[in-house]
């Protein structure tokens with residue numbers, strides 16, 4: 001990794017107790033593959049890739065301008081991409097989640113930061129190089145989402161580590 005740049009992405013970090021419950025459930029499926037560490041469970045909103053450190057102030061201020069209400073994420077779908085990645089996802093992603101990812105993309109593009117144009121597919125990676133889906137699995141996990149963060153993806157002897165650089169609260173729901 002170069003000293004003057006970081007591999008960055010905006011994401012929701014899975015709260016520790018929920019991450020623990022999810023990886024325990026995953027381990028009980030007894031599927032082959034390389035498990036994602038509990039501390040690494042996250043949902044990527046926008047991937048930025050390698051960015052110069054000089055870009056950080058812009059990223060921090062544009063993230064602060066994105067205004068989205070808090071929302072609940074219901075993780076009820078287990079899927080597998082063609083590359084063998086087993087993931088958990090909401091079968092019906094809430095509008096606020098799509099709005100958050102799109103709001104960040106729009107603000108980044110307005111700031112002249114180039115992004116790939118792959119469509120947003122909300123998912124939490126669980127297991128890499130997994131050869132198949134289980135015969136039956138009915139996940140049901142609820143995640144109250146109250147903030148999002150900017151992360152640097154770093155390599156250590158133990159694999160990838162995601163360092164949270166900053167986080168921002170979502171707008172609280174108004175009292176009825």
Ligand code: ATP
Nearest residue numbers: 007009042043044046047116118125153154159160
């Ligand atoms: P590793 O690559 O070490 O197996 P990782 O994929 O979790 O681990 P990164 O490659 O740094 O670590 O990616 C960080 C996050 O960004 C992950 O959620 C990953 O799925 C996502 N990501 C990585 N590359 C892209 C890309 N080109 N487009 C969209 N999302 C990406």
Ligand code: MG
Nearest residue numbers: 047125153160
């Ligand atoms: Mg990767």
